[in-house]
Amino acid sequence: MSSTQVQASAQTLSVESFMAEIAQQNPAQPEFIQAVHEVAEKVIPFINANPKYLNARILRRMTEADRIIIFRISWQDDAGQVQVNRGYRVQFNNAIGPYKGGLRFDPSVNLGVLKFLGFEQIFKNALTTLPMGGAKGGSNFNPKGKSDAEVMRFCQAYMTELFRHIGHFVDVPAGDIGVGGREVSYLFGQYKRLTNEFTGSLTGKGLSFGGSAIRMEATGYGAVYFAKEMMAHRQMSMEGKVATVSGSGNVALYAAEKLVQLGAKVVTLSDRHGYIYDEQGLTLEKLAQINDIKTNQRRPLSDYAKAAGCEYVEGQRPWGVACDMAFPCATQNEISVEEAKTLLANGCQVVSEGANMPTVAEGAKLFEEAKIMYGPGKAANAGGVAISGIEMTQNSMRLSWTREEVDQKLQEIMASIHEQCVEYGDDGGTVNYVKGANIAGFVKVADTMLAYGVV
Numbered sequence: 001m002s003s004t005q006v007q008a009s010a011q012t013l014s015v016e017s018f019m020a021e022i023a024q025q026n027p028a029q030p031e032f033i034q035a036v037h038e039v040a041e042k043v044i045p046f047i048n049a050n051p052k053y054l055n056a057r058i059l060r061r062m063t064e065a066d067r068i069i070i071f072r073i074s075w076q077d078d079a080g081q082v083q084v085n086r087g088y089r090v091q092f093n094n095a096i097g098p099y100k101g102g103l104r105f106d107p108s109v110n111l112g113v114l115k116f117l118g119f120e121q122i123f124k125n126a127l128t129t130l131p132m133g134g135a136k137g138g139s140n141f142n143p144k145g146k147s148d149a150e151v152m153r154f155c156q157a158y159m160t161e162l163f164r165h166i167g168h169f170v171d172v173p174a175g176d177i178g179v180g181g182r183e184v185s186y187l188f189g190q191y192k193r194l195t196n197e198f199t200g201s202l203t204g205k206g207l208s209f210g211g212s213a214i215r216m217e218a219t220g221y222g223a224v225y226f227a228k229e230m231m232a233h234r235q236m237s238m239e240g241k242v243a244t245v246s247g248s249g250n251v252a253l254y255a256a257e258k259l260v261q262l263g264a265k266v267v268t269l270s271d272r273h274g275y276i277y278d279e280q281g282l283t284l285e286k287l288a289q290i291n292d293i294k295t296n297q298r299r300p301l302s303d304y305a306k307a308a309g310c311e312y313v314e315g316q317r318p319w320g321v322a323c324d325m326a327f328p329c330a331t332q333n334e335i336s337v338e339e340a341k342t343l344l345a346n347g348c349q350v351v352s353e354g355a356n357m358p359t360v361a362e363g364a365k366l367f368e369e370a371k372i373m374y375g376p377g378k379a380a381n382a383g384g385v386a387i388s389g390i391e392m393t394q395n396s397m398r399l400s401w402t403r404e405e406v407d408q409k410l411q412e413i414m415a416s417i418h419e420q421c422v423e424y425g426d427d428g429g430t431v432n433y434v435k436g437a438n439i440a441g442f443v444k445v446a447d448t449m450l451a452y453g454v455v
Contacts, residue, residue, distance in 0.1 A: 011051065011054065012048045012054070013044050013047060013048060013054055013059075014044070015037075015040050015041055015044050018040050018044060018059070018060070019033070019036070019037055019040060021060070022036050022037075022040075022063055026112070026115070028112065029111065029112030029115060029116075030112065031112050031113050031115075031116040031332060031333075031357070032112045032113075032115040032116040032119065034116065034333075034357065034361055035116040035119050035120055035357060036063050036119060037361065038357075038361060038364070038376075038434070038438070039059075039119075039123070039438050039442070040059065042434060042435045042438040042439060043059060043438050043439060043442045044059070046439050046442070047059060052450060053446050053450075056449070056450055056454070058442075058446045058449055058450065059442070059446075061449065062093060062119075062122060062442075062445065062446075062449075063119065065090050065091060065092045065093075065115065065118065066091050066092060066093060066094065066099075067091050068088070068089075068090050068091075068111070068115075069088065069089040069090075069091070069137075069162075069165055070086065070087070070088055070111070071086075071087045071088075071161045071162075072084060072085075072086065072087070072161075073085040073086065073087045073139060073141070073154065073157045073158050073161070074157060075150075075153045075154045075156075075157040076153060077146075077150050078147055078149060078150055083154075085139050085140055085141045085154070086139060086140055087137075087138075087139045087158050087161060087162065088109070088111060088114050088137050088138055088139065089135065089136075089137035089162060089165055089166075089171070089173075090111075090114045090115055090117075090118040090135060090136050090137060091118075091133075091135045091165075091171055092115075092118040092119055092121065092122055092133070092134040092135055092136070093122045093133050093134045093445065094133035094171075095133060095445050095448040095449050095452070096125075096126060096131055096132065096133060096444065096445060096448050097125075097130070097131030097132040097133050098131075098132065098133060098168070098169055098170055098171055098172055099132075099133045099134065099135035099166075099170065099171035099172070100121065100125055100132035100133060100134065100135060100171070100172050100174070100385060100388065100389070100392075101117065101118055101121040101125075101134060101135035101136040101137070101173065101174070101385070102117075102136060102137075102138075102173065102174045102175055102176030102179065102384075102385075103136075103137045103138045103139075103173050103174070103175065103176055103179045103183075103187070104117070104136070104137075104138035104139075104176040104177045104178055104179065105138055105139050105141045105142070105143050105177070105178030105179050105183065106138070106140070106141075106142065106177050106178045107140055107142045108140075108331075109138045109139060109140045110140070113332070114136045114137060114138060115136075116332070116356075116357065117136040117176075117356055118134055118135050118136035119134065120134075120356055120357065120377065120378050121134035121135060121136055121385070122134030122441070122445060123378045123437065123438060123441030123442065123445075124377075124378040124379070124381075124382045124385060124441070125382075125385055125389075126440075126441040126442075126444040126445050127378065127379060127382055127417045127420060127437060127440060127441050127444075128382050128385060128386040128389060128413055128416075128417065129413065129416055130386065130389035130390075130393075130413075131389075132172075132385065132388075132389050132392075135171055135173070136176075137162070137173060138176065138178075138179070139154075139158060141154055141158075141178075142178070143178050143179075143183065144178075144298070148182070151182065151183060151186065152186045155183055155186035155187045155190065156186060156189075156190040158187070159186075159187050159190040159191055159194070160190065160194065163190070163191050163194045163195060166191075166201055166202075167195075167199070167201055168199040168200045168201050168392070168395070168396070172200065172201060172202065172203060172388070172392060173187075173202050173203075174202065174203040174204045174384075174385070174388045175204040177249070177331070179204075180204075180216075180250070180295075181204065181206060181216070184202055184203075184204040184205055185205070185206055187202055188201070188202045188205055188209070198210075199395070200391065200392050200395025200396060203215070203388035203391040203392060204216075204388065204391075205391070207400075210391070210394075210395050211391060212387055212388075212390055212391035212394055212400070212401070212406055213400070213401065213402065213403040213405075213406045213407075214387060214403055214406050214407055214410065215384075215387050215388070215391060216250050216254065217250070217254040217257070217258075218254075218383045218384045218386065218387035218388075218410055219250070219251045219254070219255075219354060219381050219383050219384030220250065220251045220252065220253065220254030220255035220256070220257070220258060220329065220354055220383075221254055221255070221257075221258045221383055221407070221410060222380070222381060222382060222383015222384065222386065222410060222413075222414050223251070223255050223327055223329070223352045223353065223354040223375070223380045223381050223383065224238075224255050224258040224259055224262065224327070224352070225258075225383065225410065225411050225414040225415075226352055226375050226379060226380040226383075226414050226417065226418060227325060227327070227350050227352035227373070227375060227380070228262065229414060229415055229418035230350060230352070230373040230375060230418065230431075230433070231350060231373060233373075233418070233422065233431065234373065236349075237263075238259065238262045238263055238264045238325070239262070239263035239264070240263060240264070240265065241264045241265070241324040241325050241350075242264070242265050242267060242322070242323045242324050242325070243256075243259050243264045243265065243266045243267070243323055243324065243325040243326070243327060244266075244267060244268045244318045244319065244321050244323040244325070244326050244327070245259070245266055245268055245269055245270075245318075245326075245327045245329055245354075246268070246269070246270045246275070246317060246318055246319075246327070246328050246329055246330045246334060246355075246358075247269065247270060247271075247328075247329035247330035247331075247354070247355065248269045248270060248271050248290060248294045248301050249294070249295075249329075249330075250295075251329040251354045251355065251381070251384075252269055252270075252327075252329035252330065252354065253269075253287060253290065253291050253294070253295075255327050255329055255354050256269065256282060256287055256327075257284065257287055259325075259327070260281075260282065260283065260284055260287070261284075264325065265281040266278075266281060266282045267279060267281060267282070267321060267323070268318035268321055269282070269290065269301065269318075270301065270317060270318050270330060271294070271300055271301040273300060273301070273302065273314060273315070274301070274302065274312055274313050274314040274315055274316055275301070275312070275313050275316065275317060275318040276301055276304065276305045276310055276311065276312050276313075277310065277311040277312075277313060277318070277321060278308075278310045278311075279311075286308065289304060289307075289308070290304050302314070317334060317335075317339065319335055319339035319340075319342055319343055320339070320342055320346075321346075322346040322347065323343070323346065323347075323348055324347065324348065324349055324350065325348065325349065325350040325351075325352070326343055326348050326350070326351045326352075327351075327352055327353075327354050328351070328353055328354060328355050328358035328359065329354030329355050329358075330355055330358065331355055331356075331358065332355065332356055332357045332358060333357065333358065333359070333360050334355065334358045334359075335351075335358055335359040335360065335363050336360055336363060337360060337362045337363050337366070339363065340359060340360075340362075340363030340364075340366045340367060341363075341366060344366060344367070344370050344372070348372065349372050349373060350372065350373045350374075350375075351367055351372065351373070351374045351375065352373075352375040352380045353375060353376055353377040353380045353381060354377075354380065354381050355377060355381065356377045356378075356381065357377055358377065364376070364434065368432060368434060371427070371430050373433075374433055374434065375433050376433060376434045376437055378437050378438070378441065379417050379418075379421055379433060379436075379437040382413070382414070382417055383410055383413070383414060386409075386410060386413045386414075387406060387409075387410060390406060390409055390410075417437075420436065420437070420440035421433045421436030421437050421440060422436060423436065423440065424436040424439040424440045424443075425437070425439070
């Protein structure tokens with residue numbers, strides 16, 4: 001190899017060499033490595049074509065969190081027994097604004113999962129056009145089966161450590177899996193108690209103390225609005241289309257609600273144990289019943305199936321059901337390669353991810369190769385954090401916008417995210433939304449990091 005060739009190769013970056021370094025530095029963190037690989041595949045060719053990013057090692061700097069906080073949480077259950085959990089906050093990147101990202105309380109929580117979620121949040125938040133950095137946090141605490149008093153004591157113990165690391169100009173957590181309105185309320189109450197100030201230090205708060213309209217609905221609504229934008233780009237409508245939805249939490253229920261309102265036929269929802277199939281389609285009344293059973297009574301989806309007389313398929317996910325549109329709204333890696341193949345074979349034309357990275361890497365590649373309308377989570381489910389940003393704005397301005405005003409802003413933000421994906425995702429006449437979302441998010445953060453110098 002000539003000296004010129006050596007110099008040229010030294011001035012480019014390969015996905016393989018980049019990922020080898022990431023894997024070496026982050027052992028036993030498969031979800032994080034998967035998330036970085038998806039970004040690297042799309043962004044590294046762009047970086048090689050734009051040496052300013054290459055020379056400053058911007059992507060490598062993005063993959064290293066600014067700081068990771070890990071702490072012990074000790075609390076007492078109702079029986080007076082001392083319990084111990086582990087708490088985390090991963091503050092990944094604050095180039096364009098305060099750290100922003102949810103808190104997850106679930107037994108599956110570990111450092112690798114939170115790093116993957118925090119890394120995704122950098123790009124997702126950048127796409128919203130709002131000034132928010134990327135972060136994620138949580139604990140391996142399981143709120144299921146716990147009394148309100150136990151959840152309160154745990155949240156207070158968690159916040160007693162976390163409060164010193166957050167604030168409305170520093171880091172603004174929100175909810176995620178296992179952290180809903182009840183948990184956010186307890187967390188915010190303890191933050192206010194410890195700091196003696198009332199600021200927008202958390203989002204997802206109740207409407208009576210600084211929360212925003214449609215915050216609970218925003219992620220699910222946003223995933224549907226993004227799908228609507230993708231379909232409109234191809235001169236298609238949702239009217240009469242069959243949709244499968246996974247999950248039965250806020251994201252899934254409100255995605256299903258918005259789909260029904262826009263004329264689609266939603267035939268599935270799921271939980272950890274299986275899925276319901278309603279051939280006639282779920283109505284708004286049926287969804288209200290499911291919401292009451294799952295959210296208020298905290299009972300399994302199978303109880304609804306028994307009461308409603310619809311089919312419940314135990315031990316499976318809904319991706320074998322024929323559909324035009326799929327909305328994975330449960331958790332990461334819930335669509336396997338085989339399930340992705342089944343969706344395509346059954347004629348699915350749209351996949352809009354309400355959850356974070358719900359499709360395994362090989363399955364996502366199949367969707368891309370088939371050139372269906374595939375909205376990755378960092379674009380499709382950005383509606384939740386977008387309305388969190390809107391809540392921060394309302395808190396800073398000491399005002400509240402109406403439900404209609406916030407919903408209109410959400411639709412505008414999802415349309416803007418779609419436009420960014422189209423701008424950077426051209427793929428020979430179609431739009432590669434994975435490529436578009438990753439490059440658009442990268443450019444906004446990378447250009448800001450370049451402006452700051454090496455920090």
